[in-house]
Amino acid sequence: MITLFGYRISWAQLAQLGHRASGLGVLLYLFMHIVETSTVLFGPDVYNAAVGIFKNLPARLGEVVLMAALVYHALNGLRVIAMDFWPSLTVYYRPMTYGVVSATIVSMIPLSIIMLRPFMPWGA
Amino acid sequence: MNVTLKIKRYNPERDLEPHWESYEVEAEPTDRVLDLLHQVKWYQDGTLTFRRSCAHGVCGSDAMIINGRNRLACEYLIKDAGPVITVEAIIGLPLVKDLLVDMEPFWEQYKSVKPFLVNDDELPADGKERRQSPADRERYEDTSRCILCAACTTACPVFWADQSYVGPAAIVNAHRFIVDSRDTIKQERLEIMADPDGVWRCRTIFNCVEACPRDIKITRAIMEVAGEIGRAGVR
Numbered sequence: 001m002i003t004l005f006g007y008r009i010s011w012a013q014l015a016q017l018g019h020r021a022s023g024l025g026v027l028l029y030l031f032m033h034i035v036e037t038s039t040v041l042f043g044p045d046v047y048n049a050a051v052g053i054f055k056n057l058p059a060r061l062g063e064v065v066l067m068a069a070l071v072y073h074a075l076n077g078l079r080v081i082a083m084d085f086w087p088s089l090t091v092y093y094r095p096m097t098y099g100v101v102s103a104t105i106v107s108m109i110p111l112s113i114i115m116l117r118p119f120m121p122w123g124a
Numbered sequence: 125m126n127v128t129l130k131i132k133r134y135n136p137e138r139d140l141e142p143h144w145e146s147y148e149v150e151a152e153p154t155d156r157v158l159d160l161l162h163q164v165k166w167y168q169d170g171t172l173t174f175r176r177s178c179a180h181g182v183c184g185s186d187a188m189i190i191n192g193r194n195r196l197a198c199e200y201l202i203k204d205a206g207p208v209i210t211v212e213a214i215i216g217l218p219l220v221k222d223l224l225v226d227m228e229p230f231w232e233q234y235k236s237v238k239p240f241l242v243n244d245d246e247l248p249a250d251g252k253e254r255r256q257s258p259a260d261r262e263r264y265e266d267t268s269r270c271i272l273c274a275a276c277t278t279a280c281p282v283f284w285a286d287q288s289y290v291g292p293a294a295i296v297n298a299h300r301f302i303v304d305s306r307d308t309i310k311q312e313r314l315e316i317m318a319d320p321d322g323v324w325r326c327r328t329i330f331n332c333v334e335a336c337p338r339d340i341k342i343t344r345a346i347m348e349v350a351g352e353i354g355r356a357g358v359r
Binding site: 007010083087090 | 189191193194212215279284331334344
């Protein structure tokens with residue numbers, strides 16, 4: 001039994017927790033991205049050096065996680081918005097939650113392959 | 125069958141923190157968790173404290189966390205709970221002793237939504253009753269089944285974090301009168317619900333729906349109240 005704050009965690013609660021965590025993760029990336037991009041103010045050499053920090057496999061794996069967070073956050077956000085507009089949909093919160101998780105996993109398969117291909121032995 | 129009942133005990137006169145104590149009890153698969161609590165209280169430790177009244181899932185007195193989730197002890201059968209059962213007090217309300225919490229903050233939130241019909245208009249010509257269509261009656265059928273057990277409100281992580289949130293139970297009972305065609309203070313009710321501590325604090329986590337022993341579609345009611353606020357232009 002997995003508990004959170006002394007209460008058994010449910011899929012729906014996990015979905016909400018994932019929404020918060022992915023949202024905060026994307027926000028953190030946004031700040032990093034602003035700092036990275038702002039280095040262009042110090043000239044092309046500094047900018048190229050800053051961008052170069054992220055051109056390696058660990059950073060790309062981080063970007064894959066970021067992409068998964070973005071996809072999940074977007075799809076789950078649509079689920080919440082749909083329930084806001086059509087309250088009768090709340091009856092189907094379980095299948096909708098499973099649908100969001102499944103759609104995230106399925107869409108991340110091709111996205112991960114595309115993003116990681118440059119680092120594969122057969123990649124460009 | 126033999127059942128191990130683990131109860132989170134707390135005596136404010138003796139304990140600094142709640143702690144777990146185990147009890148071995150004999151039970152039939154069709155017994156309820158409440159029957160086991162009675163066995164412990166009547167035959168093993170008379171100091172065990174919990175609240176119960178009708179013992180048939182109607183009064184809503186015995187909501188507690190059983191096997192990690194809010195349930196009514198009088199409704200949860202041993203064959204579903206398993207041979208090892210954990211029981212603890214609901215979260216978010218002040219713990220008084222063992223499984224007993226102070227329900228007063230919950231009642232305060234409940235009273236804040238004016239949970240009673242208001243209609244000072246003239247009585248109908250026959251002087252008997254204010255009629256409404258079956259369709260109008262149907263609109264609050266679901267939310268009128270609330271037994272005020274607090275299982276939903278005390279399963280809500282938003283309420284755990286901040287008890288100023290009015291909570292799912294109070295919103296369910298507000299919904300019951302907001303959509304009642306006979307009520308005359310809908311605008312005032314919507315203004316109460318539009319408060320920063322009202323419906324907008326729901327994060328659609330659905331713990332309330334999963335905890336409700338009456339299977340009330342709580343999040344649906346919350347969303348319907350939010351929709352009514354939007355349509356009425358209440359700010």
